[in-house]
């Protein structure tokens with residue numbers, strides 16, 4: 001189990017490619033791809049409505065390392081049979097203007 005990380009100058013995850021350009025609110029809850037996603041123009045991890053599931057130590061820019069990033073997508077779930085946890089997230093960094101994703105699967 002490990003966290004996959006990448007960064008880009010354009011949105012990375014399918015959810016952010018779909019929603020980021022159209023979003024007008026910092027963070028909304030939405031059904032997308034049979035999962036519950038939070039997406040928006042961006043909100044700090046400490047203000048996020050699903051903050052209890054967010055590993056804040058993992059929330060930083062993959063490009064410049066800044067922790068002062070805005071979460072623009074977040075999805076977390078537990079597999080109904082195995083109990084394994086999964087999440088996908090993307091942040092935007094105002095310091096270096098980059099998008100960073102991080103994803104985790106507990107198996």
Ligand SMILES: [Zn+2]
Nearest residue numbers: 061064093096
């Ligand atoms: Zn950055």
